[in-house]
Amino acid sequence: MNKLCLFLLTVLLTVMSSPLMAQCSLCTKTAQxxxxxxxxxxxxxxxxxxxxxxxxxxxxxxxxxxxxxxxS
Structure with missing residues (x-):
C-alpha cells in the first residue's frame, strides 16, 4: 500500500509542477x-x-x- 501511495504522490506532484496545455492548434488559435x-x-x-x-x-x-x- 505504501508503494501505491508513493507512486500516486509522485504522479500528482509531476502533474502539478508544470502548467498543462491541453489545447490543439485550432483551439489555441481560437483561445488567442x-x-x-x-x-x-x-x-x-x-x-x-x-x-x-x-x-x-x-x-x-x-x-x-x-x-x-x-x-495468484
Missing part, C-alpha cells in the same frame, strides 16, 4: 482571439473533460490489477 481569461477557462475545461475518462480507466485498471493479484 478570445483573450487570456477565456483561454485559461477553455484550457481548464478541456483538462476537466479529459480527466473523467482517464480516472475511470485508472479505477478499472486498479481493480483488475487488484483482483489478479489476489488470485
Amino acid at each position: 482571439q478570445l483573450g487570456e481569461g477565456p483561454a485559461k477557462g477553455l484550457n481548464n475545461g478541456i483538462l476537466m473533460l479529459a480527466f473523467t475518462p482517464l480516472a475511470i480507466i485508472g479505477l478499472l485498471a486498479f481493480r483488475w490489477w487488484k483482483s489478479n493479484r489476489e488470485a
Whole structure:
C-alpha cells in the first residue's frame, strides 16, 4: 500500500509542477482571439473533460490489477 501511495504522490506532484496545455492548434488559435481569461477557462475545461475518462480507466485498471493479484 505504501508503494501505491508513493507512486500516486509522485504522479500528482509531476502533474502539478508544470502548467498543462491541453489545447490543439485550432483551439489555441481560437483561445488567442478570445483573450487570456477565456483561454485559461477553455484550457481548464478541456483538462476537466479529459480527466473523467482517464480516472475511470485508472479505477478499472486498479481493480483488475487488484483482483489478479489476489488470485495468484
